[in-house]
Each structure stands twice: as C-alpha cells, then as structure tokens.
Amino acid sequence: MRYIAEVEYYKFDLYAIKFYLKAHQHSKDRFTILTNLHEARPVIYTCIAILIAIFHQNNKASFAFIGSPSPKEIERERKNPRRKKENCTQRFRIYSTLMSTFFSETYFEHRTSSRHSLYLMRNKSSLYSLKEIQGMINAIYNIDINDLE
Numbered sequence: 001m002r003y004i005a006e007v008e009y010y011k012f013d014l015y016a017i018k019f020y021l022k023a024h025q026h027s028k029d030r031f032t033i034l035t036n037l038h039e040a041r042p043v044i045y046t047c048i049a050i051l052i053a054i055f056h057q058n059n060k061a062s063f064a065f066i067g068s069p070s071p072k073e074i075e076r077e078r079k080n081p082r083r084k085k086e087n088c089t090q091r092f093r094i095y096s097t098l099m100s101t102f103f104s105e106t107y108f109e110h111r112t113s114s115r116h117s118l119y120l121m122r123n124k125s126s127l128y129s130l131k132e133i134q135g136m137i138n139a140i141y142n143i144d145i146n147d148l149e
Contacts, residue, residue: 003043012128012136031068067092067117070089092117112146
C-alpha cells in the first residue's frame with residue numbers, strides 16, 4: 001500500500017502534515033478512511049522523517065496536526081449528535097504520544113486541544129508567539145483553539 005504525505009506551509013513558519021492512502025486520494029473522506037492494516041507506525045515514522053527534514057531546512061518551523069475521526073467515531077457521533085466528532089480522536093491520542101516522545105521539549109513547546117484533536121509543536125525559537133500561531137490555525141481550520149493545554 002502506498003500513502004501520500006502532504007506538507008502545507010503557512011505564515012509564521014507553520015507546517016501542517018497530512019497523509020492518506022494513495023488509493024483514496026480523490027475521496028473527500030481520504031483522511032478518515034481506515035486501511036485495516038492496524039499498523040500505522042511506518043507511515044507515521046515517514047511523517048516524522050519529513051518533520052525532521054523540514055526542521056533541518058527551517059530551524060524556526062512549527063508543526064500542527066489534526067487527528068481526523070475514524071469511521072467508527074463518526075458513526076458514534078451520528079448516533080449521539082451531542083458527541084462532537086472532533087473530541088480527542090484515537091488518531092489524536094496516537095499522534096500526541098508519538099510527537100511528545102520523538103520531539104524534545106528542548107526545541108518545541110507541545111500544546112494540544114483535545115476538543116479539536118489538534119496537536120501543535122511550537123518551535124521555541126520561533127519568531128512568532130503562541131497567540132499568533134493559534135490565530136493562524138483558527139483561520140486555516142475555521143476553529144477556535146484558544147484552549148490550548
């Protein structure tokens with residue numbers, strides 16, 4: 001199986017990393033479809049290698065991820081509309097664990113919004129404040145993440 005990794009660059013040296021199965025590249029649901037391989041580590045390790053390469057090219061880079069809900073999580077929300085689909089998805093929990101393990105707090109300030117399943121690694125040498133980067137993320141994803149932990 002082949003995956004596509006996308007790197008989106010935004011103002012304030014912010015990079016958003018996304019990946020999906022190549023076979024689903026034209027699907028509007030490409031970020032939520034599961035492969036049922038039950039082994040995401042090779043893809044995530046590739047994304048980590050991409051992050052490291054970007055950091056070597058731009059030592060002021062910050063990174064953001066959103067853990068899209070799985071089909072099961074979407075179905076649970078459909079059955080119970082009061083349950084927000086963004087709330088602390090399984091993908092978010094996995095990304096949070098891996099990013100905090102692989103990227104030291106020496107270089108990055110790790111912030112999360114479990115309400116939006118968002119993980120932010122703000123570069124400590126960034127020229128931009130957390131508030132500026134939050135504003136950019138809010139504009140990109142049309143959300144309000146002023147609750148970063």
